[in-house]
Amino acid sequence: MTIYAYSTPIILTDEIYSDYGGQLDNTTDSQRDAAYLISEMQLSSELETYLLPTIVTGTYLYNPLDKFLILEHSHVQRIIRTRFIDIEEYTYWSQAGTDNIYLSLRDGERGLVDIHSILGNYSCNHSYMYPYKIEEVYEAGLPTGTANKPDILLALTTYANIVLNEIIGYGNESSGDIGVQQFSNQNYSEARVKLLRTSFGTSARAQFIKKLIGKYIRKRWIQL
Secondary structure, eight states, rough: OOOOOOSOSSSSSSHHHHHHTOEEEEHHHHHHEEEEEOOHHHHHHHHTTTOOOOEEEEEOOTTTTTTTEEESSSEEEEEEEEEETTTTTTTTEEEEEESSSSEEEGGGTTTEEOOOOOOOOOSSSOOOOOOOOEEEEEESSSTTTTSHHHHHHHHHHHHHHHHHHOOOOOOTSSGOOOOOOOOTTTTTTEEOOOOBBBBBBSSSSHHHHHHHHHGGOTTTTTTT
């Protein structure tokens, strides 16, 4: 589980929410702030990265048979520092950036880092053959300006509205925004196409959000 780094909304505001169809009436500032933050967290989770470039530190167990690392986030903009650490928490070896012969950012969009060599490039008082773990400091997030594009803002607004409707108790297709495939009332009935399960729910609006952000999703395991 990747911990989300922000505790307040970083994209959505009342102005943006209203401009993209959200209703401010009958909601409080706290309710909207909660909905905005939950919406941003959910989109970030689906995209496996942050909506804005963010400095991240991650620690991974080292396996000498692995020639690459799969970072916790997609859309990695740069590697800032790599530390190889031994079992006593001493720095086995440290390397800045990727402008060298030891590390390469194989696929930034999918967060894949190649490790070419580490042997003979350490300076410490211990003679372990291999380090125990790797600490990576890197910058990850959608490229600057992407989160302010209409498709991302509309997706954020739509999910924030779903969350607000749950808070105030009305407005979604059903409790929990579950997708309704069949409906009947007196002499009228309808059957919809089968709805997909998404991290945003199973309703038609959840499908809409998924379509809006689909072009930005980069699964980290695809190009191994």
